[in-house]
Amino acid sequence: MRFFKRIVWGAPMMAIALLASCGSPANPTSAATSTSTPVPTFTATETPSAAPASTAAASGDELRGVATTVYPACTPANCAGDAMFTTCDASSSGPDVFAPCPLTARLVTQLKSEVDGVASAPDPLGGGQDPEWTTESVTTMPSSAGGIAHVVLGFGAGTAMERYDLVVIVHVSQLLVDDIDCTGTDPTAGDVYADGWVARSVCTAH
Numbered sequence: 001m002r003f004f005k006r007i008v009w010g011a012p013m014m015a016i017a018l019l020a021s022c023g024s025p026a027n028p029t030s031a032a033t034s035t036s037t038p039v040p041t042f043t044a045t046e047t048p049s050a051a052p053a054s055t056a057a058a059s060g061d062e063l064r065g066v067a068t069t070v071y072p073a074c075t076p077a078n079c080a081g082d083a084m085f086t087t088c089d090a091s092s093s094g095p096d097v098f099a100p101c102p103l104t105a106r107l108v109t110q111l112k113s114e115v116d117g118v119a120s121a122p123d124p125l126g127g128g129q130d131p132e133w134t135t136e137s138v139t140t141m142p143s144s145a146g147g148i149a150h151v152v153l154g155f156g157a158g159t160a161m162e163r164y165d166l167v168v169i170v171h172v173s174q175l176l177v178d179d180i181d182c183t184g185t186d187p188t189a190g191d192v193y194a195d196g197w198v199a200r201s202v203c204t205a206h
Contacts, residue, residue, distance in 0.1 A: 083132035
């Protein structure tokens with residue numbers, strides 16, 4: 001508004017000056033001027049986004065860690081004799097029997113359904129009613145989605161070895177087992193979610 005008023009008030013004076021000068025150019029200093037204030041500019045910045053749960057493939061060591069948690073070393077409380085390895089649920093009981101195990105909720109539900117109401121049910125993680133072994137070996141196949149841990153359990157040379165494939169996935173920044181197969185079988189027909197898992201859970205056929 002100040003700029004507008006200065007122009008209006010100065011108009012009569014400018015007219016008189018023009019008449020008196022008989023056409024001579026107006027004095028540039030008599031015209032109203034204004035100084036424009038630079039409008040601040042802002043550089044757009046991206047809003048940081050949350051990092052994904054996992055951006056790299058699981059390592060072989062990580063998959064091996066999952067496998068040896070599912071089939072851990074024995075303790076005096078859960079093994080007898082010369083046994084050195086057992087299952088993660090060996091010392092547990094009740095509704096949270098699989099709490100010590102790195103398993104997805106989906107797999108826990110399936111394993112419980114396999115043994116509910118079964119008298120003297122074998123351990124659905126393998127090994128029958130007495131899941132104990134003296135030897136264990138693990139090989140891994142990492143992938144961006146998790147990977148597979150191949151686990152071989154047994155009692156040494158000359159004995160039937162149990163062979164399991166643990167299908168590991170990334171879930172909420174954790175590596176968890178989501179499925180179990182007997183190594184060498186068709187997972188679409190013989191995994192833990194197929195009927196009759198308990199009957200074939202001692203994977204010694206292959």
